[in-house]
Amino acid sequence: MGKGQQTRERLMDIAEASVLTKGFGATSIDEIIAEAEITKSGFFYHFRDKNELARAMLLRYVENEDKVLDEIFDRARELHDDPLHAFLIGLKLFAEMMADLPSGHPGCLVATVCYNERLFDQKIRDLNERAVLAWRERFLTELRAIAEIYPPKDKVNLEALADMVSSTVEGGIVMSKALGQPKILAEQILLFRSYVKLLFLPAVN
Numbered sequence: 001m002g003k004g005q006q007t008r009e010r011l012m013d014i015a016e017a018s019v020l021t022k023g024f025g026a027t028s029i030d031e032i033i034a035e036a037e038i039t040k041s042g043f044f045y046h047f048r049d050k051n052e053l054a055r056a057m058l059l060r061y062v063e064n065e066d067k068v069l070d071e072i073f074d075r076a077r078e079l080h081d082d083p084l085h086a087f088l089i090g091l092k093l094f095a096e097m098m099a100d101l102p103s104g105h106p107g108c109l110v111a112t113v114c115y116n117e118r119l120f121d122q123k124i125r126d127l128n129e130r131a132v133l134a135w136r137e138r139f140l141t142e143l144r145a146i147a148e149i150y151p152p153k154d155k156v157n158l159e160a161l162a163d164m165v166s167s168t169v170e171g172g173i174v175m176s177k178a179l180g181q182p183k184i185l186a187e188q189i190l191l192f193r194s195y196v197k198l199l200f201l202p203a204v205n
Contacts, residue, residue: 008046010036012057020107024054024119051121054113058124061109062131069138072097083145084200088193095189098172104182105173132166139165150200161196168192 014035018027033043047053076090113120113128139162172188
């Protein structure tokens with residue numbers, strides 16, 4: 001990675017930490033360049049304005065998130081051929097990863113954009129919507145494969161169930177931060193796992 005790319009990544013690291021801590025509106029270019037120890041012209045060499053910085057941050061965040069989820073659920077499918085058991089393993093691995101974060105999950109940029117959508121331009125809002133829909137499609141694909149083999153015991157909308165992954169993670173992050181208890185997020189993921197297990201696994205006679 002060249003020096004220019006390193007500076008660009010450093011600027012995004014600083015901005016992301018600030019946005020997740022106090023929001024996009026309260027994050028200023030001046031404080032970013034002060035922490036990065038570069039000039040204002042140096043900042044504008046990499047990003048035309050705050051919205052361009054936000055787009056780059058969001059793209060990077062989504063790419064990293066996708067990479068992590070791919071690794072977790074690909075590993076789960078390697079461990080078990082059955083789609084339900086592989087999904088349950090993946091959720092367990094996901095929860096364990098969240099539990100291993102020393103200070104808890106730092107927060108989600110996708111959710112931050114949703115909370116403060118008026119601060120962002122249409123391109124960022126569109127990108128954010130695509131990221132949310134991508135999560136839905138990722139987990140809906142898994143759930144449809146499960147339902148073909150294991151008919152759910154209750155009448156459920158699989159699309160809504162796929163969205164429940166996002167709502168569980170985001171809700172878990174909020175609860176973890178509100179109560180200062182990082183383990184809550186992992187516990188919420190495991191509760192969702194229990195619901196999926198009860199919903200699809202056949203009763204044992």
